[in-house]
Amino acid sequence: MIIEPNSKIRLELQEELKLAQILINHSKDAVFCVEENGQFIYVNNATCSLVGYSPDEILGMRLREVDVNWEWEKWLQQWELLKQQGSIGFETCYRDKAGKVFRVKISLILEELENKQVCCVYACKDNREYLPRASQAQLVESPNIRDGLEQRIVEYEKTDDDLKNSISLLTSTLESTANGILAINFDGEILYYNQKFIDLWNLPPELRISRNRSEVKDFFESQIQDVEVFRSHIWELPSKSDSETYNLLKLKDGRIFAHYSEPYKLNDNIIGRVWSIWDITESRRSEEALKRNEARFRTLAQNTEAGIILIHDSYVCYANRAAEMLTGYSIKELTHNKFKFEQIVQKRQHRQVRKQDGATTCQYQEMQIRTKQGFSRWLACTLERLDGVLDFAGKEVEMITAIDITDYKQAQSELCQTLEQARRLSELRKRFVSMLCHQFRTPLNVVSFSSDLLRRNIHQWSEEKNRSYLDLIQDAVEQISELLDEILLFGKAEADTLKCEPRQLDLKQFCRDIIAQIYLAGGKQKAINFVSEGECSTRCVDPKLLHHILTNLISNAVKYSVSSNAVALELICGEDDVTFKIKDKGIGIPVVDQQQIFEPFYRGSNIDSIPGTGLGLSIVKTLADLHGCEISLSSEVGVGTIFTLKVPSVNN
Numbered sequence: 276m277i278i279e280p281n282s283k284i285r286l287e288l289q290e291e292l293k294l295a296q297i298l299i300n301h302s303k304d305a306v307f308c309v310e311e312n313g314q315f316i317y318v319n320n321a322t323c324s325l326v327g328y329s330p331d332e333i334l335g336m337r338l339r340e341v342d343v344n345w346e347w348e349k350w351l352q353q354w355e356l357l358k359q360q361g362s363i364g365f366e367t368c369y370r371d372k373a374g375k376v377f378r379v380k381i382s383l384i385l386e387e388l389e390n391k392q393v394c395c396v397y398a399c400k401d402n403r404e405y406l407p408r409a410s411q412a413q414l415v416e417s418p419n420i421r422d423g424l425e426q427r428i429v430e431y432e433k434t435d436d437d438l439k440n441s442i443s444l445l446t447s448t449l450e451s452t453a454n455g456i457l458a459i460n461f462d463g464e465i466l467y468y469n470q471k472f473i474d475l476w477n478l479p480p481e482l483r484i485s486r487n488r489s490e491v492k493d494f495f496e497s498q499i500q501d502v503e504v505f506r507s508h509i510w511e512l513p514s515k516s517d518s519e520t521y522n523l524l525k526l527k528d529g530r531i532f533a534h535y536s537e538p539y540k541l542n543d544n545i546i547g548r549v550w551s552i553w554d555i556t557e558s559r560r561s562e563e564a565l566k567r568n569e570a571r572f573r574t575l576a577q578n579t580e581a582g583i584i585l586i587h588d589s590y591v592c593y594a595n596r597a598a599e600m601l602t603g604y605s606i607k608e609l610t611h612n613k614f615k616f617e618q619i620v621q622k623r624q625h626r627q628v629r630k631q632d633g634a635t636t637c638q639y640q641e642m643q644i645r646t647k648q649g650f651s652r653w654l655a656c657t658l659e660r661l662d663g664v665l666d667f668a669g670k671e672v673e674m675i676t677a678i679d680i681t682d683y684k685q686a687q688s689e690l691c692q693t694l695e696q697a698r699r700l701s702e703l704r705k706r707f708v709s710m711l712c713h714q715f716r717t718p719l720n721v722v723s724f725s726s727d728l729l730r731r732n733i734h735q736w737s738e739e740k741n742r743s744y745l746d747l748i749q750d751a752v753e754q755i756s757e758l759l760d761e762i763l764l765f766g767k768a769e770a771d772t773l774k775c776e777p778r779q780l781d782l783k784q785f786c787r788d789i790i791a792q793i794y795l796a797g798g799k800q801k802a803i804n805f806v807s808e809g810e811c812s813t814r815c816v817d818p819k820l821l822h823h824i825l826t827n828l829i830s831n832a833v834k835y836s837v838s839s840n841a842v843a844l845e846l847i848c849g850e851d852d853v854t855f856k857i858k859d860k861g862i863g864i865p866v867v868d869q870q871q872i873f874e875p876f877y878r879g880s881n882i883d884s885i886p887g888t889g890l891g892l893s894i895v896k897t898l899a900d901l902h903g904c905e906i907s908l909s910s911e912v913g914v915g916t917i918f919t920l921k922v923p924s925v926n927n
Contacts, residue, residue, distance in 0.1 A: 313338035315335075315336055322398070327372035361384065366379070378400070379400055382427050382431045384397075455469065475532065475554060476495070509522065529556070535552075536549070536550050587673075594610055601654060602644065603646035620644055622642070623643075626641060653681045718751035719755070780816055783812065783846065811853065825844075827894065832861065837860060837862065859916055861916060863916055864879050876888070876889040903923050906920050
């Protein structure tokens, strides 16, 4: 059977039956069509089962050969009634091929197709026993039977409408699809093909498709590069084959078609086969271009010195050899064990972000990672999201390109330390010069002024007055000497020339001697209270370092105490260490100064005109560190200050 292309299913009788065959062949009722002369023109499988004839046998017969009650005049009357009512129903008797007579319920529906009238017959076997003709006629006249037949007619009409709607929907669907469709029945005859099939193959209008026409086969083979594949897997493939096939057809004009074929089954029986063909030329070209790009990318990635890591859904999905060298992990470890790159990142430093059209396209970061071997390594990384560039189920991929900058970061750190040290030294120099100008000027002025007066008036003044000016000169010289001693000691401490040399010492007596020296040197103006706790008679400490530390702390407490408030020294001797607490009720140290109070040449902001070099506490901190001591302070402005010194020590 041949069907004109792009016909929207011209419902010629045999064409309609072919297309409807798939839908009605599974009907349990016998369905067939006859012409006005009673000639069978179509039967379904149930009709063949009902009368026992093959399809070819029935199509060569007329209705009177199976209907035992058939009469030509009665048939003409029924035909006229059909023209008036469109459908009728009744009961009759059929005779099968074996000669057995049985009852059937009949519904006749008249259809007009292109000026040609045909009768569609629906026959249902009645299992009641066959009755004589007279009884049969009597039953037909029964109102109940007539009502039942009318109901069956309505049902068959609805089935017919549903069938037409299904055919129309199927036709529209096949014509609107982007694939070329071709349908074959179980006899291998082409039932249908859509317009897309014609367009894909550029079929000439005069060529009518049929598997039985050699010119059609010759046309297809003239378009195909591999003719054998077309013959064996497509054209000559049996329509009753139960296998699904998928082939690529390369055409001589450079196009590539995908061909998919599958059997159409009904109740596990193959009743036909459907071909689907679509053009994949562009997709194949894109795929090949993607493969070439992937090959180029892999070549570049594998030969670059920069580490390249692709991250998809938080996991590493690709790493090159350079990344292997940077991280210490093998490529297999990075890509096959759900390895998260973040697990080796210790620190990130965001440097800059490059934007285009308001969207972030690339970031530059410096990352500190820990390698598999446990080393820390700094990487300079660019991070870029490749949305749509690489296909990972439609999800974006992050690409990290990294180089090792560990040496650079180390050099940068050393440079920063050097710059910080230079800044600190510059600050110390400024403080030192300021301190020298201030602390040396005062005693030098005293010496200069006193010596000038003595030079001009030594003979006129009394010996007592001359001695007072000599005493001023002596005090100024001692002040300058002490300042030089402090500077010299600070220089030795900074140069690490001082040594810690512990020995056995009675700490109680040691503290009493220091208090006595400070008390006498201060002119007995301020009391210093001393209390001790624990066994302190024999402790192993460095007396020189400890003497200077305590002397400086107690002297400062005396210097900055208000009026005649006493200063306290507490000695607490534990099993493993000795704690000294120096307490005063002086001016206190502001919070803003406490963090810097141990720096060289730094003095509190509230000292006003109280003399000092700013070296004392710096030397104390350096000596305490040398001795292994811990020193801390707590202070409140206007209330006082407590310095706590913990000295490691062992008993005899």
